[in-house]
Amino acid sequence: xxxxxxxxxxxxxxxxxxxxxxxxxxxxxxxxxxxxxxxxxxxxxxxxxxxxxxxxxxxxxxxxxxxxxxxxxxxxxxxxxxxxxxxxxxxxxxxxxxxxxxxxxxxxxxxxxxxxxxxxxxxxxxxxxxxxxxxxxxxxxxxxxxxxxxxxxxxxxxxxxxxxxxxxxxxxxxxxxxxxxxxxxxxxxxxxxxxxxxxxxxxxxxxxxxxxxxxxxxxxxxxxxxxxxxxxxxxxxxx
Amino acid sequence: xxxxxxxxxxxxxxxxxxxxxxxxxxxxxxxxxxxxxxxxxxxxxxxxxxxxxxxxxxxxxxxxxxxxxxxxxxxxxxxxxxxxxxxxxxxxxxxxxxxxxxxxxxxxxxxxxxxxxxxxxxxxxxxx
Numbered sequence: 287x288x289x290x291x292x293x294x295x296x297x298x299x300x301x302x303x304x305x306x307x308x309x310x311x312x313x314x315x316x317x318x319x320x321x322x323x324x325x326x327x328x329x330x331x332x333x334x335x336x337x338x339x340x341x342x343x344x345x346x347x348x349x350x351x352x353x354x355x356x357x358x359x360x361x362x363x364x365x366x367x368x369x370x371x372x373x374x375x376x377x378x379x380x381x382x383x384x385x386x387x388x389x390x391x392x393x394x395x396x397x398x399x400x401x402x403x404x405x406x407x408x409x410x411x412x413x414x415x416x417x418x419x420x421x422x423x424x425x426x427x428x429x430x431x432x433x434x435x436x437x438x439x440x441x442x443x444x445x446x447x448x449x450x451x452x453x454x455x456x457x458x459x460x461x462x463x464x465x466x467x468x469x470x471x472x473x474x475x476x477x478x479x480x481x482x483x484x485x486x487x488x489x490x491x492x493x494x495x496x497x498x499x500x501x502x503x504x505x506x507x508x509x510x511x512x513x514x515x516x517x518x519x520x521x522x523x524x525x
Numbered sequence: 526x527x528x529x530x531x532x533x534x535x536x537x538x539x540x541x542x543x544x545x546x547x548x549x550x551x552x553x554x555x556x557x558x559x560x561x562x563x564x565x566x567x568x569x570x571x572x573x574x575x576x577x578x579x580x581x582x583x584x585x586x587x588x589x590x591x592x593x594x595x596x597x598x599x600x601x602x603x604x605x606x607x608x609x610x611x612x613x614x615x616x617x618x619x620x621x622x623x624x625x626x627x628x629x630x631x632x633x634x635x636x637x638x639x640x641x642x643x644x645x646x647x648x649x650x651x652x653x
Contacts, residue, residue: 427638430641430642431547431641433641434550434551434553434554434641435550435551439550443543443546443547443550446542446543446546447543450541450542450543469585469587472585472616473540473541473585475616475637476541476544476616476637476638477541477543477544479637479638480543480544480547480637480638480639481543481547484638487638
């Protein structure tokens, strides 16, 4: 089994001594740094880290801008705030209540950052496995398809499905027309089911039905949840 | 199969590139010559210009003509080839009366998710 490279993303990593210890080579992860939230969000479209560290979390001017990323991604990827040592217990509680998964004080002690990151890296794997339940392609459908093509050809089709669907997911949220949304979901449902992605097909069908029945309550939330969950699964999917 | 025998020609009208390519792979086992288009009007154009033995037509096609409308237009052509077998492909067959597929002139229909053995069975039924 392939061992995944554990990657941690750090936003605003000004306090350089915090995690770049002289012993970093001994850490089982790789750090990727971002100096702007926009860059980090763009990268999140293409891949996922094991943990995101956001420095200077306590700065109120930045606090609100993190709301989107924390709300959207905290269930898929632990997001840890890194705060000034002067922050109070109340501030820490506020950060956690805001949605961050954890909070570390600066200056960070090596054993604290190491054990905290290890904890959340392992937790994120558990969450990933849980989220993937039912999303992997149905084995019976795969075996049926392999009667007509070899595994390399099937992998090409899966890859095409992944690319097409990620592209459609990106457009879904931007669309204002319910008719267009329903058409995209309908198309996604058909191709997903035919390749054995039954959970994606089922979820797409549910949202398509809500839209067609013009149920005002819950359409937006269900659509966003469908897009985020499916996007997350496909980004991490390999045959 | 006799190599001197001309290959059967199948026209696929399906907007999803994934399902188009999937059907191409599955039908390649029947040694057919396959042409695939993604909307109803292209299907009509290819039908008019070529000589096909079978059409697999998605019901839910984008553009000016969906699968049912394209089928009606093909059936209205005043040539013998207008009798070409047309198999509809529907993602909503469970929720829709299938009579509208036959009313439009389709000979049969397949339901998504595709049952590939059924695809082969129907293709053989209408090709040979």
